[in-house]
Amino acid sequence: MAQQKPVERHSGVSLWRQIADRIRVSIADGEFRETGRLPPAFDLADRFGVNRHTVRAALAFLAEEGLVESIQGHGTVIVGGRQLTLPISKRTRFSAGLGDQASSVATRLLNSSELPAPAEVASLLQIAPERPVIEVEEAGYVDGRPVSCSQHFFPADRFPDIARHIAATGSITRAFAACGLPDYLRHSTEVSARHADARERELMKLSPGAIVLETRAIDTDLDGRPVQCSRTRFSADRISLRMTA
Incomplete structure (x- = not known):
């Protein structure tokens, strides 16, 4: 060599x-x-x-x-050098999108709280400023490796127990179903790339200078009402994103 x-x-x-x-x-x-x-x-x-x-x-x-x-x-x-691909579509689901590429896909709830909606979150969820929202922070793992970290905001009036259901099921999709929402759609996704900050490096065990792909997304129910807005960061050397119809 x-x-x-x-x-x-x-x-x-x-x-x-x-x-x-x-x-x-x-x-x-x-x-x-x-x-x-x-x-x-x-x-x-x-x-x-x-x-x-x-x-x-x-x-x-x-x-x-x-x-x-x-x-x-x-x-x-x-043992873990391959990069996985997460499709971004009308029904983007972390586990389903990566499940056929790995032995295990899991998410772990890190924190949750109820708070008055910040102005940007209120606008994205189409609710009045300062209305209560549930904030959830998660980490995503594939075959035991951390690959993502995310923040999600849900209207508290509609989904007061969403954090409890996420903790119990390990899935936002199943948590929505437990709250009476059997299906939801991706309304929009914005993607950008940047260097990981200290919190992201800690959660995903990244080195200084590592790059993350950040998505900012809005999901709606089948009537078009926003049900969550999210900000997810993926380790760029572990996950690639593919936009699909």
Whole structure:
């Protein structure tokens, strides 16, 4: 393996994080697809111009992310390098959209609260400013790896128990059904890309400089009344978005 340009020692980003980022990019680019595993630590140390202790710290971080696994007799095996695709359509559903690409898809409720609707949320939900809304924060996981984090707002007058149902079912779709709404439609989705902030890096175990895809969406019932507005951030190296009719 040819030696690469050495990592930057005075960049403000630790060497092991820089190496983890470079290895992650190489995996995504398919560099190790033929063997399905990374080179030995001493080869990686030579490649990046660091000692093996630094390389092992980078590999431990990638293992914590679920990207690689150290297997006795097989070296460091790549187990999570593929990028999944979430279709964005009139009936966008996190679990259904990713379910056939993974063994397990799950969401976890992190926080929920009732509060007066901020002006932007009130406008999106077409309710009067300061009317009560339920705010829910979630994290999404695919095969145990964190891939997204999101905020959702629901009209509290219509869905006072939505947070409880989300916690019980792990699904906004099933929570809506429990609240008497069996179906709903995606009205609009706006997508942008940017660097992850500190909270997003913490929730999705991202490195400094990681990119997230942010969607801002409105869902309505079948009569066109808004039932939720949401802001979801996806790890760009784990999830791609595909717009469908």
